[in-house]
Amino acid sequence: MQTEIAVLRFGLGARPGDLKAAAGDPRGWLTAQIRGAVPLAVNTPLTPSDQIFAAYVAARDEQQQMRREAGATDAKVAFNAIREAYQPQYRAQVLARAQSAALTDRPFAERLVHFWSNHFAISADKGVVFGLAGTVENEAIRPHVGGRFIELLTAVEQHPAMIAFLDNQFSMGKDSEAVRLIARRPFAADAAQRQLGINENLAREILELHTLGVNGGYTQADVTSFAEIITGWSIGGGKGRLAGGTPGRFYFRENMHEPGAKSFLGKTYYEQGQRQGEAVLTDLAGNPATARFIATKLVRHFIADDPPAAAVERVARAFQKTGGYLPQVYAALIQSPEGWDPNARKFKTPEDFVFSTLRSLNVSPSQPEEVVRSFDLLGQRQYTPGSPAGWPDTSKSWDGSDALMHRVLWASRVAAKYERGVDPVELAASSLGSYARPETLTALKRATSSSQALALLLMSPEFQRR
Amino acid sequence: MHRQFPTMTSRRRFLLGTGALAASAALPNVMFARTGGSSRLVVVILRGALDGLAAVPPYADPSYAGLHRELAIGPPGAPDGALALNNTFGLHPSFAYLHQRYAAGELIVFNAVASPYRDRSHFDGQNVLENGLTKPLGTADGWLNRALAALPRRAAGPGERAIAISQNVPLILRGDAPVISKSPQATPDIDEDLLLRLADLYSNDDWFSARLSEAVQTEKMVDDAGAPTMATTPPDRISAVAHMAASLMRSDGGPEVAVIEASGWDTHANQGGAKGALAQRLAGLDKALRALGEELGPLWPQTAVLVVTEFGRTAAINGTRGTDHGTGGCAFLVGGAVRGGRVIADWPGLSRGALLDNRDLKPTLDLRSVFKGVLDEHLHVDANTLAKRVFPDSSGARPLQGLVRA
Numbered sequence: 061m062q063t064e065i066a067v068l069r070f071g072l073g074a075r076p077g078d079l080k081a082a083a084g085d086p087r088g089w090l091t092a093q094i095r096g097a098v099p100l101a102v103n104t105p106l107t108p109s110d111q112i113f114a115a116y117v118a119a120r121d122e123q124q125q126m127r128r129e130a131g132a133t134d135a136k137v138a139f140n141a142i143r144e145a146y147q148p149q150y151r152a153q154v155l156a157r158a159q160s161a162a163l164t165d166r167p168f169a170e171r172l173v174h175f176w177s178n179h180f181a182i183s184a185d186k187g188v189v190f191g192l193a194g195t196v197e198n199e200a201i202r203p204h205v206g207g208r209f210i211e212l213l214t215a216v217e218q219h220p221a222m223i224a225f226l227d228n229q230f231s232m233g234k235d236s237e238a239v240r241l242i243a244r245r246p247f248a249a250d251a252a253q254r255q256l257g258i259n260e261n262l263a264r265e266i267l268e269l270h271t272l273g274v275n276g277g278y279t280q281a282d283v284t285s286f287a288e289i290i291t292g293w294s295i296g297g298g299k300g301r302l303a304g305g306t307p308g309r310f311y312f313r314e315n316m317h318e319p320g321a322k323s324f325l326g327k328t329y330y331e332q333g334q335r336q337g338e339a340v341l342t343d344l345a346g347n348p349a350t351a352r353f354i355a356t357k358l359v360r361h362f363i364a365d366d367p368p369a370a371a372v373e374r375v376a377r378a379f380q381k382t383g384g385y386l387p388q389v390y391a392a393l394i395q396s397p398e399g400w401d402p403n404a405r406k407f408k409t410p411e412d413f414v415f416s417t418l419r420s421l422n423v424s425p426s427q428p429e430e431v432v433r434s435f436d437l438l439g440q441r442q443y444t445p446g447s448p449a450g451w452p453d454t455s456k457s458w459d460g461s462d463a464l465m466h467r468v469l470w471a472s473r474v475a476a477k478y479e480r481g482v483d484p485v486e487l488a489a490s491s492l493g494s495y496a497r498p499e500t501l502t503a504l505k506r507a508t509s510s511s512q513a514l515a516l517l518l519m520s521p522e523f524q525r526r
Numbered sequence: 527m528h529r530q531f532p533t534m535t536s537r538r539r540f541l542l543g544t545g546a547l548a549a550s551a552a553l554p555n556v557m558f559a560r561t562g563g564s565s566r567l568v569v570v571i572l573r574g575a576l577d578g579l580a581a582v583p584p585y586a587d588p589s590y591a592g593l594h595r596e597l598a599i600g601p602p603g604a605p606d607g608a609l610a611l612n613n614t615f616g617l618h619p620s621f622a623y624l625h626q627r628y629a630a631g632e633l634i635v636f637n638a639v640a641s642p643y644r645d646r647s648h649f650d651g652q653n654v655l656e657n658g659l660t661k662p663l664g665t666a667d668g669w670l671n672r673a674l675a676a677l678p679r680r681a682a683g684p685g686e687r688a689i690a691i692s693q694n695v696p697l698i699l700r701g702d703a704p705v706i707s708k709s710p711q712a713t714p715d716i717d718e719d720l721l722l723r724l725a726d727l728y729s730n731d732d733w734f735s736a737r738l739s740e741a742v743q744t745e746k747m748v749d750d751a752g753a754p755t756m757a758t759t760p761p762d763r764i765s766a767v768a769h770m771a772a773s774l775m776r777s778d779g780g781p782e783v784a785v786i787e788a789s790g791w792d793t794h795a796n797q798g799g800a801k802g803a804l805a806q807r808l809a810g811l812d813k814a815l816r817a818l819g820e821e822l823g824p825l826w827p828q829t830a831v832l833v834v835t836e837f838g839r840t841a842a843i844n845g846t847r848g849t850d851h852g853t854g855g856c857a858f859l860v861g862g863a864v865r866g867g868r869v870i871a872d873w874p875g876l877s878r879g880a881l882l883d884n885r886d887l888k889p890t891l892d893l894r895s896v897f898k899g900v901l902d903e904h905l906h907v908d909a910n911t912l913a914k915r916v917f918p919d920s921s922g923a924r925p926l927q928g929l930v931r932a
Contacts, residue, residue: 185790227795230846257845261794264646264851274647274662280883283646437711439693446789447574449649456666459733460694460707461740469713472720503727508719515720521731 061402062086064493069406069526070362070394071167073416076490078167087394093166094390096206098173100198101164102424104156107149109195109220110308115145116191117297117307146191150184151428153194154442158431162418169205172390174411175361176201179354180216180270181450182225184443192221193443209354209384210345214338217266218310220295226262226448233258233291233318241315258318263287265448271344273353278325285324290337292317351379357453358389363399365406365454371396405525407455410438412526413467417518420491421478437470439463468519475514484513495522564680565828565863565904565930566775567783568818569670569698572811572835573652574791577849578856579841579887580804581621582637582869586614589876593842597799597849606800611635615869619800620808623816627860634864634929636857636896637871640837640889642923646851648792651836656698658894658917667701669916673901674783675703676911683779684743690785691767699785706744706781708774710766713745751777764788768814772821783905788814791835795846815860827862830904830930834893840885841876854887857896863904863930870926898925903932 066086067074082089100106119141164170177197184193200219204212216222223229232239239256263286268274292313296305305311312334321330327343329336344350355376359367371393378392393399408416414434418424425431435441445451452458484504488496500520507513517523583599584590585608591598599618600607608616609625615637617625627633643654643662650662658669674688690699690707699705721742728734753773764786771784790807797804815831822829838855854874860866872890874880882888894917901907901916902925913920 227846227848230795232845259794259844259846259848260850268647268649274645274650280646280885439709439711447648447792456695456700458694459737460690460692461737461744462707462709462713463693464734464737465713465716465741465745466693466709466711468721468724469716472717499730500727503723507723512717512720512723516723516727519724520727521734524734 061494062400064495065400065402066090067167068416068492068495069399070171072161072164072171072412073167073419073526074491074493075419075422078419079490079493090168090394091391093169094172094206094387097203098166098169098205099202100156101160101166101170102156104152104159106152106156106194106198109192109199110306112146112149112191112195113220113224113295113308114297116142116188119145142187149191150193150443151432153198154431154435155425155428157194157197157442158415158418159424161415162424167419172205173197173201175358176205176212178445178450178453179357180222181445181448182221182443183445183447184441185446186225189221189225192224195219196221206387207385208345209350209379209386209389210342212386213270213341213345216270217262217290217341218293220308220310223262223293223295223310226265227259228262228290229294230316231259231262231287231291231293232256232316233288235320236291236318237315238313239316258284258287258291260284260287262293263290266341266344269448269450271341271353272347272349273356276347276349276353282324285322286340288318289322289324289329289340292334293337345384348376348380351376351384354389355379358393359396359398361453362393363396364404365456368396368398371398407459408524408526409451409453409458410435410440410463410467411442411451413470413518413524414438416491416523416526417471417474420487420518420523421474421482423478434470438466467524468515471518472511472515475511475518479509479511479514482510482514484510484517487514488517491517492522496520497522564782565830565906566822566825566861567900567904568771568775568829568831568861569783569785570811570815570831570833571652571655571696571698571785571787572791572833573648573787573789574793574835575648575651575837575839575851576791576835576855577793577797577804577839578637578835578854579838579849580797580799581618581808582611582635582856583608583616583618584614584637584873584876585616587873587876589841589878593876595843596847597797597843599800611869614873615871618805618808620805621812623812623819624858624860627819628867631867632860632862632864633866634859635869635871636859636891637869638854638874638887638889639857639891639893639896640854641893643837644853646837646853648836648851653697655834655836655893656696658897658920660919668696668698669897670698670783670785671701671703671705672916673905673907673912674705675701676907676915677905680782686740686743687781688783688785689744689771689774689781691771692787696785696787704740706740708744708748708770710763710770747774747777747780751780753777762810762813764810764814765817768818769821772818775822776825786814793839793848794844794850795848797843797848819861829861830863830900831858831860832896832900833858833860838887841881841887842885852886853882854889857893859896859900859929865928865931892920892923894920894923895926896929898923899927899929901925903927904930 063079063083063086066089067078067082070090122141182189182196184190196219200215204215234257260283264283267278294311294313296309296311297307321328329339355372356367359371363371374396375392379389382388503516504513579594585601602608602610602616610616641654642660643651653662656668657665686704686706688705693709695707751773753770767786774780793804834857837853839849839852844850874888874890898912
């Protein structure tokens with residue numbers, strides 16, 4: 061069972077041969093995966109976020125131009141310009157993600173990438189980040205998933221897609237140079253009407269969702285103060301007062317930054333521009349509440365919906381003791397005996413289900429439509445959790461009866477597509493090992509067709525859990 | 527050689543006939559019968575925190591225009607102004623249908639309401655809105671489910687009297703009372719034989735067999751109701767969801783209670799005023815409520831629709847033409863059963879001293895008072911159960927009386 065747990069629960073499911081490869085030393089098989097960067101397992105060329113963002117800005121300018129020229133009725137045509145710029149990017153990112161999950165030799169590390177991507181979620185249903193959906197994962201998380209938490213945290217919070225998703229690019233300090241300049245302009249009739257100031261969205265979600273957790277001991281005053289501290293954390297490019305910086309890259313706009321020392325969680329942070337916010341991030345990364353919050357989420361993801369306290373304690377301690385050195389945090393997770401209880405099984409999310417199916421069948425999707433439609437059907441459209449909290453990580457959020465019916469439908473379509481050359485009984489052995497129950501094997505043997513047998517295997521309780 | 531199964535007859539009948547499913551604890555009654563006469567309740571959860579000061583503009587409050595600035599809705603009669611409710615409040619101009627219901631005496635507008643939650647996290651706020659407690663954690667079930675569990679089993683029809691119009695069940699409906707879920711996405715062409723064999727395969731696993739049995743039952747109900755399904759998600763998903771809720775509720779033995787969710791209300795930037803991003807969403811909500819009302823048709827006189835969100839937003843707009851997380855907000859109760867044409871608001875005002883923490887509309891009414899009032903008078907959940915089991919620690923939130931017609 062230890063081998064199956066390593067490959068199926070900690071990993072992403074078993075390709076033929078995976079169970080054999082991990083059999084000698086399941087813990088060692090996991091540990092060997094966790095150091096260093098985790099690049100995509102496929103060589104798909106993906107457009108970097110700065111270029112995607114530049115294309116978005118061009119499409120948006122085109123839209124505004126058309127609005128001016130033709131009136132609001134043509135806005136729809138221009139909207140399609142943004143979609144046209146963004147849609148191929150979204151699809152390429154979703155395809156590469158599925159291919160990487162299907163093919164990687166480091167499935168535990170890949171799952172950790174997915175975990176962090178969900179922890180630092182952006183949601184592509186917000187128009188401005190639709191085409192940037194996978195860029196936080198690929199550009200900020202993959203390089204740092206095997207490093208220190210503070211490096212990961214800083215890379216994510218300064219990623220242009222996160223800045224845009226949580227509205228920080230135009231957040232301005234009340235006493236910043238930019239606000240004072242605008243207020244002084246006599247000709248801007250509506251400048252007086254316009255309120256300029258902070259937007260607290262990014263600051264709040266960093267505290268609540270990315271570091272301390274909602275009960276991490278901060279107040280509304282801390283949120284406001286932190287929002288002031290990170291005023292100026294913006295995106296380069298643009299015109300007028302938004303000129304400056306490299307287009308589409310993180311850019312600190314000194315003139316939007318609220319000047320002066322600020323108090324946060326009882327400590328005074330002196331004025332040092334961009335570094336004032338970085339100093340706060342460093343302290344947040346070292347805060348015991350952060351260690352506990354991250355540990356709880358890791359244990360919930362890898363071990364059980366209701367995280368066992370001893371495992372949380374062990375992982376949190378490793379986080380604190382090593383200053384958030386993530387390979388040691390993951391090692392503590394692997395060493396937790398609670399994770400190796402064969403009865404503690406997690407119900408798969410649609411993502412788990414799709415990726416483990418691909419691996420079991422040893423296939424990698426070649427068309428984005430196939431992946432996009434699969435996740436639409438199963439109710440987990442990639443990169444669209446709908447909120448910065450990410451997708452829920454407990455079975456209660458995925459176990460509706462209608463959801464099960466959609467899984468049956470998807471399984472039968474996949475089975476029809478991939479049945480050729482598949483021996484379902486052999487597949488049960490290579491994909492489930494000793495998890496496969498005798499009654500499932502009997503059902504596979506009695507099935508009317510290999511397609512039906514394959515659908516039964518994918519929908520068996522042991523395949524639906526990890 | 528294995529058994530042969532007929533393929534033309536209903537797969538559900540075969541599934542229900544197998545020993546596998548008969549062993550399932552949650553096997554619903556197969557007999558369907560009309561449950562006419564009893565009350566219908568729809569709860570619409572707006573996730574992301576709707577700006578109550580935009581949805582129900584307090585146009586006569588002297589501080590309103592100064593705080594909400596370019597997002598403020600003008601008084602009735604002004605260009606793009608509010609739809610008049612009374613001398614203080616209006617409705618956002620996107621709410622044409624709701625305004626008609628108000629005129630027809632079928633809408634109560636609540637303002638300055640909030641759940642007992644006083645911090646500003648969406649996710650904790652939604653938990654409190656749905657779990658019926660005073661804190662985000664502490665129970666895995668929702669208040670609406672606990673209320674349903676307390677009701678006597680209905681005389682006819684399946685045990686599941688509530689439905690979530692989604693693939694999965696949201697917290698508010700989770701718990702001991704059996705409920706079903708159904709999204710408007712169709713699940714066509716599943717081989718009956720495969721389902722039958724799955725039922726067998728699940729026979730030693732209660733968790734899976736219960737869900738499969740529920741799913742098959744629900745499918746039958748959808749087929750019988752001729753409820754519209756859709757192949758993909760359209761832009762106005764919420765209308766499709768409302769349609770499905772209504773047509774299922776109208777079907778024989780259909781659910782009496784439905785929960786609908788809509789997200790996208792977290793308007794931190796470029797919220798817009800009478801027109802713009804939020805205005806479009808509100809128009810979508812209005813359209814969905816109209817679809818619900820029209821589709822429920824003959825059931826409308828016995829229906830109440832409760833529209834709620836986790837909290838309101840800041841009274842002052844922020845630096846990016848939006849609003850940040852706040853506290854007091856609005857809610858709606860609409861339906862033929864509602865004693866409407868009223869605004870219920872003990873208005874604290876928006877002057878500097880009146881705001882909570884110097885930033886938010888101060889709540890003066892606990893949403894649980896509204897919930898309790900509806901559950902008491904509309905679903906007839908007894909007062910003791912409401913106070914003890916459905917909403918523990920809610921003695922300060924007395925049920926509002928007279929919300930629905932006697």
